[in-house]
Amino acid sequence: MSSIPTWDTIILGGTVLTLEPDGRPIPNGAVAISGGIISAVGPAEDLLEQAPTGEVIEASGCLILPGFVNTHSHLPMTLLRGLADDLPLKEWLESHIWPAEREHMNADTVRIGTQLAAAEQLLAGVTTTTDMYFFDDVIGETLAEIGMRAVLAESLIDFATPRCATPDEMIVKQREMIEQFKDHPLITPAVAPHAPYTVSAANLAREAELADEMEVPLHIHLSETRWEVEKLLEEKGVSPVAYLADLGVLSERTVAAHCVHVSPQDIEILAELEVAVSHNPASNLKLGSGVAPVPAMLAAGVKVGIGTDGPASNNTLDVLRDMQLATLLHKGTTGQPTVLPAGEAVAMATLGGARVLGLDDRIGTLCEGKEADIVCIDLRTPHATPMYDPFSHLAYAARAADVRHVLVRGRVLVRNGKLETIDLETVTAKAAEITARIASGDAG
Template identity: 65%
Template sequence: MGVGVEKNNVKCELIISGGTVLTMTPESEPLPDGAVAVTSGEIVEVGGAADLLGKYRPARVLDAGGGIILPGFVNTHTHLAMTLLRGLADDLPLIEWLEKHIWPTERVLMNAEMVMLGTRLAAAESLQAGVTCVCDMYFHAERVIETVVAAGLRAVVPEAMIDFATPSSATPEDALAVQRDLLERYRSHPLVVPAVAPHSPYTVSAAHLAREAELAEEFGAPLIIHLAETRWEAEKIKSEKGVSPVAYLADLGILSERTVAAHCVHVTEEDLGLLAELEVGVATNPVSNLKLSSGVAPVPQMLELGIKVGFGTDGAASNNTLDLLRDAQLASLLYKGLTGDPTRMQARTIVEMLTIGGAKVLGLSDRIGTLEAGKRADVVCFALDHPRSVPVYDPYSHMAYAARSSDARHVVVDGRVVVQDRALIDTDVDSLLDDVREAATRARELLAT
């Protein structure tokens, strides 16, 4: 006869209990009155609350209050520091928005101090919305890393490259040097995944794209790039290269299973075949694409082909929030309306794309995206304490159609409680908002000169 575990004999640091657990593992069913046990930032067991509370002696119990316990959301594409540019220029097409407003403003405004402030604001907004992992794409990457780590936010962080001077790199060669340094120093960091990020096929030369791909290959790192976002881009690349943006990057050898391709709106059937064949991950940004009138990505077709797809918000300058749940819910309704098929983008699919789908896009599905033993403890508890929150017959349906990001009651990243009872634990929000308002006043004065 085997030796049983004595009641309350196993120590653990944290048990999250008091709710219905959605593990998001394949074919899993909701687990009513479930719990998640955590030690050293790792999930050690998921099961019934009575069983786990009887087996373990936790240092702390986090009560979900009868809500829904699920993996933290993964924002597969954003520009964190651009929260400081929220509302700066709206109701414009992408190229005019970039060339006449965003890039000129970034050159004079987004120094290292401002990038840190914008990133602090973005981290606070993201965590309070249930987002536990982001894929950034911006400048002053060292400062971004410092800021997200302090906030307790998991992140993929590159130094972005463009073929002209950026706020942090005078030349593409400077950006490459920063990327290599980050890849060497942060390759084993518990929260940060360093990456490379050529901006797009129309802002980075073929030679520099190739060097970026070589660097990503050398370190086994993600390569993040905007791809096929607008009709203008598709027509420009077609006229100059004779092929679509996707085919152009495929011909250059840029695309692989480590590529995170943001947008992929203007893609052909042949392009979709290439994305599937090369195992590219797609970060779809439905609200930003709609706001900039860039179009609608063929996400249902991508999913049918087995392409990895996760949701992204893009930057707050083109969204204008980092509310990933809102964006995912809108996407579900958008595709139902466009196709006339109410079975498209079903509730569980939406929740999968927010969690394990996003983790797969970023190459992090071995660490996050599901609640199971051995994974890192990135967990969010959504409250059911609002009149619109009851009754709940199907928790997947509730998350896809009724929940709001403001319902994120508790948020845990790598076993660390960063939001409790909707409040950020380690961030003085009032002070942060004052700092942002003061920076915005300085920005207006600077831009007026």
């Protein structure tokens, strides 16, 4: 006779979407968790037959799937959401965002902005996020306390940031942060040179060396606008992708955000060097940057995940919305309704994101042995009734507000639509104080 399993938690009653290859939806399914790790997935009656112990999380009427992964963002920019809109990227950054950051971003405001970003993302079913900004050690400590998973890096740029006066100081901060978090169960430290047009060739090469030496991801903005491509062609005689490849910046460690203006030759380079791409459709549309050729990148074998970019250029951190936008957008631009079908879109926002961040051995699907980052989405709503195909509803009908429970590494962070580890009232009150100061200082 087999022994009675000692599970900490069992999620019961909904339809389980494992996102495993060939994994079929499991109606009336269950997921059991022990010590933060998934210990069993299957029909509820099979798991209950084993007379398990542990807390039951009721998920009737829900889809139970891996949490969404946000592969590119700048979290404390929640505090700048809506400060300036409807402007080209360069003017938006230089006349509004960078001045506000210099004046108002410090360790205290970054902490509040990060708490707000975590609240928004968890309530929208995002279990893993990303950041490249300033004070990323503070961001890491804040997210670790909340219990959210993240890949984080202090950003390096050739001019002073609110944190550091010089690139040398930024590299010191990056090293310290990598040491601080290198064995953390939730926080993966990284390096993040801002972009090919804001970081010198020498500093880009130093960042690539640091990522190799410390064996961490390298996160960078790449080929976001036509302006960037023209500037690099004029100054270096090559595309931004070819330029970074020549400098040794592109490898299987690289997460390249945007890749909107990439040529077929650029796509070949990205595929050959196993660079992962973060696709940020809402930000690219809002800033008038264009549409990344995602179907061509996927056809070439490039790994692609969904990112929201910072909440000042989207203006949300809602990965579900960006995924839904992506699947519509590429049908429209290619004239092919068969492009990026529902199942592939959902995979891009979950397992695809985990692959982009190099975390797919730990998260991204629901199977025994993986860490329990799980979202339960309640689709007993008029806008999701009837349901023939759960993937169709996730890609075209579900809303972030339908998220009911969220677990990261087995810990319940959202229960029945309420945050368990963030005092939202206090966070929004503090954010309001900061934004009142920012609003009074933005001369436009």
